[in-house]
Amino acid sequence: MDRQLLPHLAIVLAVHRRRGFAAAAGELGMSASAVSHAVRAVEEQLGQPLFARTTRSVRLTEAGEAFLHTLAPAMAEIADAVDGFGASFGRVGGVLRINAPHVALPMAVTPLVAEMSRRHPDVEVEVTSEDGLADIVAGGYDAGVRLGHTVAQDMVAVRLTPPFKAIVVASPAYLASAGTPRNVGALARHNCIGFRFVTSGGTYAWDLLDRKAHVSVEVKGTVRVTNALYARDLALAGIGIAYIFEPLVRAELADGRLRQVLPQSAFEEPGLFLYFPRRAAQAPKLRAFVDLAKDMLGLATAGARPGSRE
Template identity: 80%
Template structure:
């Protein structure tokens, strides 16, 4: 292989990770033309294009998908080797890239990132907010965050939160005007704040428990749909209708009486959020430090101790 191509491979991954040449250039501190030149050099060497470019988008070609699938793990192993070599000095540094859904940010990521920044000032933590089921290896992330049942079996999974419930809530004002639903069937007479998946475009059917405790998926009517569960909370607080949301996200509002919980016996138990990553990445000091802190904070939460400050 032409050794002059080696520096260009990281640039190819950055273009894929950032979804464009300008964004990759900003991350790498290079000009967009230099990034484009590096990608073109790799494409010329391979004899086929890796990216299909238009004036509005940059996407992988079929050849690009295959190349990234092989390149990303190899570059990850190189980065891990560099990190492990620096471990002898006790240094945790570099860039830790984590892919996480929006709901994970207030639930667990904010306190974790804040404490990691205090403990390891040489480490840069980069969070990609993504509600899809991203391939973290292909996208160049060190780890991802998902609900437990969506983590692939070939990944290492570390619990970040206890299990929690997905519940239905509405304001006293909304319930005063619309009445309170007495059973699941009554939801059809209410304004329910729906959720649409960005990646698939499908509308989420609420996971609930019927009177016998069986799992049911319920399609609900409503005048508003969102792609961010945190915004569903805001709409519920604005008296728009009934929101379906993870209970920890509205715990304060329930305690203060700003929201009321509906049909508690129909709430659906979720396994909680997990950090996941490839097994080969487990020994990287930056990821080990993050995992150790996550376990420490989860243990303190379980014991009722205050989080580290």
């Protein structure tokens, strides 16, 4: 391979991670034309297009997916080697890239990032918030955050939160106007705030318990969101009934701005986990983040879910 292409490989990863040439250029401090030139140089060397470009989106081609599946781990190993050399002299540094859903930010990520900045100021933490099931390896991330049951078995998983319940809530004003549903079936007659996945375009069915049996409930209403935290705001505004993780509305339930509906139908989730490939576990920047998570949350990580974990 032409050695002059080596600097271009990180640019290819940035375009995929940022899902666009302009966004990658902003991250890298380059012009969009320079980013485009670098990607084109790699594509010419490989003899295959890596990205399918339209006026609205940039996505990997089949060849691009195969290439990045190999490239991303190799580039991560190089970065880890550089960071590890610095750590051997007592310095933990580098860029730690985390992919997390929006709901995980206030529940787990924000306090960790804040403390990480205080303890390890040479580490630059970059958090990408998206609610789809991202491929953290191909995306060039060091780690991701997911609900426990969605973490792949070949990943190392570290618990970030205890288990918590997904509950149904509404404002007193809405319930006074529309009435309070007494069973899961009654939700069909209410204005329910729906959730749509940006990546897949699919809508989320609410996981609930109906007479102690797990059911997935398709709901309808006048509003649908792509950020569960906004569903909370809409519920507070009296728009309708929202489905949300209980820790996110604990304060609103305590002060009466929201009320829990169908408490007997609340569904327990396994909790949020930080996950990453085993080969990344010894990277100093990630090791520091994991150790910090354990210190702050004080949770045992063994036995919560089958598979590899710490």
